[in-house]
Amino acid sequence: MTYGNRLRATSIAAALVLMVAFGLAFFSAKIEADQGFSQKIFYVHVPMAIVALCGFVFGGIMAIQHLRTGLAKYDLKSYVAIHLSVVLGVGVLLTGAIWAKAAWGTWFEWREPTLVSFLIVFLLYCTYQPLRFSIEDPEKQSRYASVFAVTAGAFVPLNFLAVRLADPYIHPRVLNQAGGDLPDSFRLPFYLGILGMALLFSALYQYELSHKNSRAQLRQLRRKLGGEEEAVGRSAAPQVSSS
Amino acid sequence: MRTVLTLLRKELLLERKVPQLVPAMALFSVTTFVVFHFALQQRDVDGDLAAGILVVTLLFATILGINRLYVADREEGGFDAFLLAPVDRTALGVAKALTLFAFLVLVEFVMVPAFAILLFGPGVGWELVGKLVLVLAMVNVGLSVIGALVGALAIQTRARDLIGPLVALPLLVPVVITAARALSPVLGADGPGAMEGQFLAVLGLYDLVFGLLAYALFDFLLED
Amino acid sequence: MTSVLAQASDTVPDDNTGYVAAAYLVFFALALIYFGIMAFKLQRLERELVELNELADRKLAPAKPDAAPAETTP
Amino acid sequence: MSPAPPGEEAAPAIELAGLTRRYGLRAALEDVSLTLPAGATLVVFGPNGAGKSTLLRVLATLLRPHAGTTRVLGHELPKDGWAVRGRVGLLGHDPLLYRDLSPRENLRFHARLHGVGDERVEEVLDAVRLGLRTDDPLHTFSRGMVQRTAVARAILHDPALLLLDEPRANLDPAAAELVEPLIGAASGRTRVISSHDPAGGLAEGDLALGLVGGRTALLAPAGEIDPAQIGALYR
Numbered sequence: 001m002t003y004g005n006r007l008r009a010t011s012i013a014a015a016l017v018l019m020v021a022f023g024l025a026f027f028s029a030k031i032e033a034d035q036g037f038s039q040k041i042f043y044v045h046v047p048m049a050i051v052a053l054c055g056f057v058f059g060g061i062m063a064i065q066h067l068r069t070g071l072a073k074y075d076l077k078s079y080v081a082i083h084l085s086v087v088l089g090v091g092v093l094l095t096g097a098i099w100a101k102a103a104w105g106t107w108f109e110w111r112e113p114t115l116v117s118f119l120i121v122f123l124l125y126c127t128y129q130p131l132r133f134s135i136e137d138p139e140k141q142s143r144y145a146s147v148f149a150v151t152a153g154a155f156v157p158l159n160f161l162a163v164r165l166a167d168p169y170i171h172p173r174v175l176n177q178a179g180g181d182l183p184d185s186f187r188l189p190f191y192l193g194i195l196g197m198a199l200l201f202s203a204l205y206q207y208e209l210s211h212k213n214s215r216a217q218l219r220q221l222r223r224k225l226g227g228e229e230e231a232v233g234r235s236a237a238p239q240v241s242s243s
Numbered sequence: 244m245r246t247v248l249t250l251l252r253k254e255l256l257l258e259r260k261v262p263q264l265v266p267a268m269a270l271f272s273v274t275t276f277v278v279f280h281f282a283l284q285q286r287d288v289d290g291d292l293a294a295g296i297l298v299v300t301l302l303f304a305t306i307l308g309i310n311r312l313y314v315a316d317r318e319e320g321g322f323d324a325f326l327l328a329p330v331d332r333t334a335l336g337v338a339k340a341l342t343l344f345a346f347l348v349l350v351e352f353v354m355v356p357a358f359a360i361l362l363f364g365p366g367v368g369w370e371l372v373g374k375l376v377l378v379l380a381m382v383n384v385g386l387s388v389i390g391a392l393v394g395a396l397a398i399q400t401r402a403r404d405l406i407g408p409l410v411a412l413p414l415l416v417p418v419v420i421t422a423a424r425a426l427s428p429v430l431g432a433d434g435p436g437a438m439e440g441q442f443l444a445v446l447g448l449y450d451l452v453f454g455l456l457a458y459a460l461f462d463f464l465l466e467d
Numbered sequence: 468m469t470s471v472l473a474q475a476s477d478t479v480p481d482d483n484t485g486y487v488a489a490a491y492l493v494f495f496a497l498a499l500i501y502f503g504i505m506a507f508k509l510q511r512l513e514r515e516l517v518e519l520n521e522l523a524d525r526k527l528a529p530a531k532p533d534a535a536p537a538e539t540t541p
Numbered sequence: 542m543s544p545a546p547p548g549e550e551a552a553p554a555i556e557l558a559g560l561t562r563r564y565g566l567r568a569a570l571e572d573v574s575l576t577l578p579a580g581a582t583l584v585v586f587g588p589n590g591a592g593k594s595t596l597l598r599v600l601a602t603l604l605r606p607h608a609g610t611t612r613v614l615g616h617e618l619p620k621d622g623w624a625v626r627g628r629v630g631l632l633g634h635d636p637l638l639y640r641d642l643s644p645r646e647n648l649r650f651h652a653r654l655h656g657v658g659d660e661r662v663e664e665v666l667d668a669v670r671l672g673l674r675t676d677d678p679l680h681t682f683s684r685g686m687v688q689r690t691a692v693a694r695a696i697l698h699d700p701a702l703l704l705l706d707e708p709r710a711n712l713d714p715a716a717a718e719l720v721e722p723l724i725g726a727a728s729g730r731t732r733v734i735s736s737h738d739p740a741g742g743l744a745e746g747d748l749a750l751g752l753v754g755g756r757t758a759l760l761a762p763a764g765e766i767d768p769a770q771i772g773a774l775y776r
Contacts, residue, residue: 022491037487040490041486044490044494088497095490098489098490102483124410127413130402131396131410134405136401139565140399147396151457151460154456155413159416165424200498204501207505211505225522225526226526249650249653249654253650315641319638320638323603323631323637324638326603327601327602327629328627328655329628329656467605
């Protein structure tokens with residue numbers, strides 16, 4: 001079984017769509033009245049956040065599959081999805097901080113519930129790797145990680161609900177992020193941005209799966225050829241014994 | 244259900260014979276109030292601040308409890324003994340959540356009066372007590388459900404004292420948010436105000452969702 | 468470069484150009500770092516493959532002395 | 542003895558074919574096959590880390606087998622583990638007792654988990670003769686006393702299969718004699734014993750299994766084995 005089949009197509013599509021999306025964002029989207037040029041950060045920040053959150057939830061769904069079937073490949077998928085989403089999450093928080101500085105003059109805005117929720121979710125998922133790392137038995141590691149991934153996946157929407165509700169101020173919401181009252185010239189680059197980011201995520205996801213699979217195949221081949229067993233140290237990554 | 248009672252009875256018996264958790268958590272919460280007093284440089288607190296201090300102190304005391312909740316079972320073979328018995332495995336999770344709930348109630352009997360004496364400015368009346376009991380009961384459900392789940396997750400890791408709090412804290416942020424928001428009008432300077440139902444609703448939803456989730460997932464944390 | 472882009476847009480640029488540039492740079496830097504890690508992993512994979520190939524050669528050589536050596540690029 | 546459900550009397554107590562259990566990529570047990578008739582005793586020899594404890598834990602349903610078929614008391618593991626649970630008694634290195642509770646409290650807890658009445662608790666407490674100390678907390682006990690309590694725990698629910706990991710390790714001769722009718726051959730139970738004592742182990746067993754590195758190094762009726770062969774396993 002190979003994971004890398006669609007990798008090239010996805011990568012090219014991701015690059016193209018992101019280029020078009022960012023191009024449209026700069027050249028055709030109107031400058032937003034309140035915020036001016038800094039609102040352009042929106043087109044990279046929000047798609048990243050949406051894709052990262054979907055990645056977390058996707059990781060939770062794969063974890064459910066893993067717990068139901070016990071197949072290692074679902075644990076691998078859950079792991080890769082969460083891992084990539086955490087990386088995207090770093091980008092979300094950095095771009096979010098920059099945007100907050102440009103728009104409101106502070107690096108972090110506690111009254112912006114979306115940003116706060118994202119920070120909490122991000123902090124939770126930061127413990128995923130240490131959790132895996134501190135369980136030695138690989139089978140137990142993947143099962144526990146899946147329990148965590150399911151719990152955290154369910155936590156994502158609930159947390160957003162709680163934080164949004166707690167916001168006592170009527171903060172001027174720059175954009176309705178549901179997309180409902182986005183002006184038309186904003187909408188196309190925004191949607192393309194989400195699509196491009198999702199494609200990028202998908203490309204990296206396929207790359208990671210393919211890489212992990214290749215490593216597992218290599219290790220198996222080495223064992224078949226009777227080479228000395230590579231010292232397998234304690235690892236946080238799932239070990240796929242065969243494809 | 245019988246199994247849950249058997250396990251619960253064992254937990255309470257252990258705690259009664261060798262009291263460990265409840266005194267530690269109670270002492271910790273009182274000390275935390277002292278720390279808050281000096282850190283904030285305030286004699287009297289009310290409203291937002293009072294609600295925050297109360298909820299956060301309870302949260303930290305819970306973290307203490309989560310870390311110790313499964314230690315006896317892990318170190319003295321209680322897990323194996325339980326797994327050898329022909330009983331439903333989820334019963335252990337339910338029993339642990341109930342145990343933590345019971346401990347939290349006991350701790351609150353010390354903690355809440357201590358808070359009223361040491362820090363709380365406005366007077367205490369029956370209306371306040373009633374509302375406080377309602378909110379704390381819902382908070383306790385959330386804390387004990389997450390505590391039973393995360394405790395079981397962390398106990399099998401090598402760095403269990405680290406993993407437990409690291410996972411539990413972010414997971415419990417919504418509980419803190421909704422509980423503090425619900426309590427802040429109750430602890431207001433001009434006597435208990437009306438609570439906003441939406442916070443209690445979200446807290447209830449949180450309790451429900453994670454209660455079901457923990458119930459469904461607990462089995463997977465026991466198998467070897 | 469972004470100031471050019473800002474001018475190309477339909478209004479006068481304000482002083483926020485730097486922030487926008489920074490935000491997009493964060494994204495591209497992240498992507499590039501990721502590509503770097505990917506390259507590193509690929510390199511390791513390649514090295515292991517070469518190693519294994521040599522191992523296979525050594526294994527097969529005594530059994531079939533005249534078998535053509537595997538085509539490894541030096 | 543708890544009455545065996547119909548159809549089980551004929552079945553062997555333990556049937557293993559190619560049993561494998563891994564920890565990660567390392568195999569703790571590999572391709573172990575044997576059949577043990579009901580009422581018979583299997584002795585397992587092998588150096589530390591050979592897989593003895595793993596085998597006992599797999600048979601006790603505490604560890605899930607990864608490959609091969611494992612039938613215990615006529616039920617396939619791990620699928621039908623629930624049917625086996627409660628019918629095996631495990632006596633391992635850990636007593637599986639709470640240190641802060643007394644023997645009586647511990648046993649009552651286990652009795653409730655297994656659906657056994659309190660009068661049975663008194664019966665086994667009498668049998669291991671803890672005397673007046675049945676209400677003292679366990680952490681005040683000597684290791685031998687703890688082990689006697691653990692024996693009481695293991696047979697409390699009258700298991701059909703006893704899994705004993707060096708059962709006499711902490712017992713003095715008198716205590717060993719005391720528990721003999723409970724966990725010895727006279728108890729009439731099917732037993733799996735892990736042992737480091739070649740002569741004693743062979744005398745007690747019907748079938749002997751030698752494990753080295755998780756693999757079967759020796760499998761024969763105990764009567765046909767020279768203790769020297771067992772000694773060779775440790776070299």
